[in-house]
Amino acid sequence: MKFTEFDRQMMHRCIDLAKQAWGKTAPNPLVGAVIVKDGTVIGEGFHPGAGQPHAEVFALREAGDRAQGATIYVSLEPCNHYGRTPPCAAALVEAGIAKVVVGMVDPNPLVSGGGIATLKQAGIEVVVGVETAACEELNEGFVQRIVHHRSLGILKYAMTLDGKIATDSGHSTWVSSETSRNYVHHLRAGCDAVVIGGNTLRSDNPLLTSHDLDTPNPLRVVMTRNLDVPTDAILWDTSVAPTLVATEIGGNLEMLARLRDRGVEVLELATLRPTHVMQHLYDRGHLSVLWECGGTLAASAIADGVIQKVLAFIAPKIVGGSMAPSPVGDLNIRSMSEAVVLERVTWQQIGIDLLVQGYIKQLRVES
Numbered sequence: 001m002k003f004t005e006f007d008r009q010m011m012h013r014c015i016d017l018a019k020q021a022w023g024k025t026a027p028n029p030l031v032g033a034v035i036v037k038d039g040t041v042i043g044e045g046f047h048p049g050a051g052q053p054h055a056e057v058f059a060l061r062e063a064g065d066r067a068q069g070a071t072i073y074v075s076l077e078p079c080n081h082y083g084r085t086p087p088c089a090a091a092l093v094e095a096g097i098a099k100v101v102v103g104m105v106d107p108n109p110l111v112s113g114g115g116i117a118t119l120k121q122a123g124i125e126v127v128v129g130v131e132t133a134a135c136e137e138l139n140e141g142f143v144q145r146i147v148h149h150r151s152l153g154i155l156k157y158a159m160t161l162d163g164k165i166a167t168d169s170g171h172s173t174w175v176s177s178e179t180s181r182n183y184v185h186h187l188r189a190g191c192d193a194v195v196i197g198g199n200t201l202r203s204d205n206p207l208l209t210s211h212d213l214d215t216p217n218p219l220r221v222v223m224t225r226n227l228d229v230p231t232d233a234i235l236w237d238t239s240v241a242p243t244l245v246a247t248e249i250g251g252n253l254e255m256l257a258r259l260r261d262r263g264v265e266v267l268e269l270a271t272l273r274p275t276h277v278m279q280h281l282y283d284r285g286h287l288s289v290l291w292e293c294g295g296t297l298a299a300s301a302i303a304d305g306v307i308q309k310v311l312a313f314i315a316p317k318i319v320g321g322s323m324a325p326s327p328v329g330d331l332n333i334r335s336m337s338e339a340v341v342l343e344r345v346t347w348q349q350i351g352i353d354l355l356v357q358g359y360i361k362q363l364r365v366e367s
Contacts, residue, residue, distance in 0.1 A: 010101070011101070011103050011130045012131060013032070014135075017034070017044055018046050018047070020032075022186075023189045024048065026285050026286055027050060030046075030075075031075055032045070032046045032047075033046070033072055034059065035062075035070050035097075042070060043060060056074060056088040069098045070098060072101070074102060076102070076135065077106040077115045079115055098125065099125040099127070100125070104132050105128060108146050116128065140152055141287030141288035142287055149282070150278060150306075151193075151281050151282045151288060151289045153278060153291060153307040154288060154311065155291045156313075160318055164319050164324040164325065165295065167319050168322075176315050177351040177353050179351025180315075180351055180353045180355070188208065189210035189212065189215040189217070189218075190288065192281070192284075192286035192289065193221050193286055194208050195222075195291045196223070196292055197293045197297035200292070201222055201224070202230060206292075208241070221245075221277065222246070223246045224272075226247070227259075231255070243263075243265065244264070246280070247272060248272045273300070273304055294329075295329035299330055311355060312356045313355055340360055342358030343359055345358035
């Protein structure tokens with residue numbers, strides 16, 4: 001089916017509306033809706049968060065009686081089941097909507113195709129597939145959670161042109177440009193958690209926030225087996241953003257008590273592995289988890305299968321050094337035929353840096 005340029009514009013407007021809830025909807029998806037009549041937008045809306053009305057409801061409220069005979073564009077298939085809120089498909093039927101244009105089918109088995117079927121049974125024209133790729137990318141964390149029952153793991157790192165994340169001395173401030181760092185701040189706001197290891201905490205003492213009072217902050221997660229961490233780390237100030245320390249049972253009891261006194265949540269596990277931490281974050285309802293760790297933990301996360309997406313910022317700098325660390329540690333790969341391969345790769349310039357983005361082939365996000 002051929003879609004018009006107007007169809008594409010309206011769907012991208014849905015996506016832009018959905019992004020107004022960036023980082024606020026987990027475990028729900030980001031959704032935007034636009035109602036059009038006689039070529040004029042008469043209602044818009046987006047889903048602000050779990051337990052609140054869906055995008056279609058806000059758009060219908062704005063359109064009022066004018067929704068009769070109108071067309072609604074929505075980035076995700078309208079739901080047809082009772083959850084925390086009533087079904088949107090029924091609301092569209094009741095409002096007298098004449099046509100529904102859907103960006104992507106909802107992968108949720110409770111909805112998948114059911115909302116579309118309800119609309120068609122009511123005599124409403126339904127069109128599916130306008131800007132589907134963009135709609136799927138918007139909700140890739142939601143798709144990962146629903147289809148594969150795990151959170152989307154995103155590995156992000158910045159390296160020099162010769163593949164180093166720090167100098168021989170360990171100095172790493174700053175590898176990438178300020179423009180790239182601002183990009184990462186926005187990325188953090190859209191993720192539910194950001195993970196580092198004890199080495200990164202000790203060497204960088206990072207803040208790991210979105211650096212913006214008007215955007216959400218992720219849960220800041222530190223993985224450390226023996227709680228050998230500084231007592232004065234910035235992350236222990238939980239008035240800024242919540243912090244979780246994942247460690248093994250029987251660690252430093254004094255530090256354990258001190259962290260809990262500061263309001264830091266402590267997760268004690270029999271064995272500390274990336275897969276166990278990610279299972280915990282999935283159980284908390286998280287959609288996307290950003291890994292900003294060093295090479296050792298990055299290799300462990302890849303080997304554990306918890307990374308699906310990679311964002312590599314390449315700075316036009318050369319530092320050399322035979323002992324300078326690289327973004328990913330030992331994966332026990334001995335031939336190029338065993339290399340971890342990325343697919344659906346894109347490149348873009350961010351300031352003076354190059355951002356390479358792709359998905360690990362073996363763990364491809366299906367939708």
